[in-house]
Amino acid sequence: MKTDVLVVGSGIAGCAAALAAAREGADVLVVTKATEPEDANTDWAQGGIAVTQSAPDAFADDIRRASDDTADPAAVDVLVSNAREAVEDVLLDTLGVEFDTAGDDFDLAREAGHSNRRILHVDASTGKYVLRPFLEHLSERDGVRIIDDATVLDLVTDEGTVRGATVLTGDGVEPVFAGATVLATGGIGACYGRSTNPPGATGDGVAMAALAGATISDMQYVxxxxxxxxxxxxxxxxxxxxxxxxxxxxxxxxxxxxxxxxxxxxxxxxxxxxxxxxxxxxxxxxxxxxxxxxxxxxxxxxxxxxxxxxxxxxxxxxxxxxxxxxxxxxxxxFLCGGIAVDERGRSSLDRLFAAGECARTGVHGANRLASTSLLEGLVWGTRAGETAAARGRGDATAVEHVPPRDSDPALPDAFADAKFDRLGETMDEFAGVERTPDGLETARARLRRLKGEVDAYARTRVSRSLYELRNACISSLLVARAAESAPPAGCHSLSESEVIASADD
The missing domain is CATH 3.90.700.10 (Succinate dehydrogenase/fumarate reductase flavoprotein, catalytic domain)
Structure with a gap:
């Protein structure tokens, strides 16, 4: 299978990337694990989406202050300067989202860290009122195909260039070759026992990008x-x-x-x-x-x-x-770190883009300001989709590809469930709200052992649960390593080779 732009994920960032790429004339394929909207983090978003008012400097100041001055000023400027146009174009004019009003004006809310009221919302369930019409719009749009209930296993690479991904569907495993690939896979909530994320937030995009050699940054900032x-x-x-x-x-x-x-x-x-x-x-x-x-x-x-x-x-x-x-x-x-990208969503690997929670844009620094996640996904998803279309349109190239082995009997569902329980207990106890050097060292040792056990089974089996578990283990190791190695503020980047090395210590 071939496509100009492959988008992995169907939250607001993936939908925005697909819409933007299609508007540029690209053939777009969206591949998602989801079978229902509530499988995506976006559908769970409650508060709303912050918009730039008459004083954009105040919005930018609030973002920087919430980050404890660790946010990237250039990224903050991209978010603030593009916020109003993105919201008006996509959410209001294209999708017709009916945000709550007070009289003739929007009922703007205020949340923690904001110096004034600037948050559009629908009750306290904004995400589902944004995502569901977005998915419906894409399903009816020419040039966009959506494959749901599908698991992307790994990225297909050729000499440092990403050429698509390997996808597991009900019909088996096959490569999808793409001119450009956008990862919009959400966060890492499933790495923790207590999380506000849906169960499918297993760090897939971060782990796959790391395995392919992309730069991963600021994973300590959870x-x-x-x-x-x-x-x-x-x-x-x-x-x-x-x-x-x-x-x-x-x-x-x-x-x-x-x-x-x-x-x-x-x-x-x-x-x-x-x-x-x-x-x-x-x-x-x-x-x-x-x-x-x-x-x-x-x-x-x-x-x-x-x-x-x-x-x-x-x-x-x-x-x-x-x-x-x-x-x-x-x-x-929410994961503030992830796949390091620039202002257009470009990663360190050619033809690979990322947007949304799996991407580290730098706009949040160490701590995200409330109601900026949907906005970041919308702004960077749009920019990544536009740039991916320009890079990949008419340029999907099939390359030699070795599919993963699936030669041993399938594992029972209880296998992955038990491993996820161990993972969550470890991350909650040692890599949670408050961390200590000794606790992080313990976490890393436990995670190395767990990843080794998972790798032993994943070498000869292909299943969604096993690959999700692999991805969650890799993402958790990246968090623990970054938290253990990084200073209190600033960036810390890790390559997958470091994670593998730590797992083999």
Whole structure:
């Protein structure tokens, strides 16, 4: 199979890349693991999408301040200067997303780290109101084909140039040769036991790019959202209760955090209290939870059911007693590092592009400002798609390709499940909100052993679960190695050769 532009992933970044490439006249193939929109991180996004208002410098300042001055100024300028045009062109004019309004104007929200109201939203479920019409639009657009329920196993390379990817579908394994390839595979939430991501966020793009030799940067910068529902400390939760994200917009409207003793603790931590940057709030919540046994989000001073009906329904489904507050804990939320790309989404490998959470654009630095993830995916997805079309249009080249071996019997589903449990326990304990040198050394040793076990099986078997597990192990090792090696701020790049070497120590 051949195509001008191969897009891997179907969240907002992948959809934006596909749309942009098709607008440039390229033949586009989107390959995705997803079978439903909710399989993508974008569909889970709650808060909204930040837009540049009349004072763009204030938006840029907020991004840099949230990053603790580690964001790349050039990348911040790209995001801020392109935000309004991208939102108006794609989300409003093309897709017709009906963001919440207040009278004749948009109902702009404020979230942590923002100095003013600038966030477009639909209730607290913005992602699904963006992604679903996007997918429908692409499915009806000439020049775009979508293959779902398909697993990209590896990139196809030829002398340092990416020529497409190997894809596993229900019909077997086959190469897809492409003039240019865009990775938009999302984050690494499945590497952690507690995450706000869907289960399929296994770090596929990062791992495949690393294996192909691309530069991977800033993997130590994993963001933890401070307010995910915490069934562990909720006396009303049953054994089957699952976590969910409690949007930052709830704190933006006036909800406050209280520890197990009923004390509001954030004013003593930061001058912005509950609206401090996410990393500050997440550490404070983790420490208060350790100290007093639990932390709750007190929503008694806001009309929670009226303002956030979708979240209220989630709380009701789990039996949360809102009068007592919503029990919360930090959970892995977003990878700020990833495949190093430039302002057009170009990676260090020829014909390979990346956008969205799997890409390290530099715009977030060490910590992402709230409601900039959808915006980054939209802006960089569009730019990557345009440039990929120019690079790959009419230039798909078939090269010699050796498919992976699949000679041994398939493994039971419980095999991958047990390994993922071990992986999540290790990352939660030693590579979570707070890390120590000894803990990271322990994590690396455990991850090396786990990766070695997985590699032994993956050499002679081909399955989605096994390759996802391989990718998650590689991504986790990149996080642990970067966190152990990097200074508190700044960039740290790793090649896959370093990961392999660490696994063989």
């Amino acid at each position: 963001q933890f959202h401070p307010t995910a529902y915490d069934p562990e400390t909720d006396p009303s939760a049953d054994d089957a209760a699952h976590s969910f994200l409690v949007s930052e917009a709830v704190r933006g409207e006036g909800a406050v955090l209280r520890d197990g003793d009923g004390r509001r603790f954030m004013p003593d931590v930061h001058e912005d209290a509950e609206l401090a940057p996410r990393d500050v709030v997440a550490r404070a919540v983790a420490r208060a939870r350790d100290r007093t046994g639990r932390v709750v989000l007190d929503v008694s001073d806001i009309d929670f059911r009226a303002e956030f009906p979708d979240l209220a329904d989630l709380c009701d489904d789990r039996g949360v007693e809102l009068d007592a507050g919503i029990p919360v804990a930090p959970s892995e939320h």
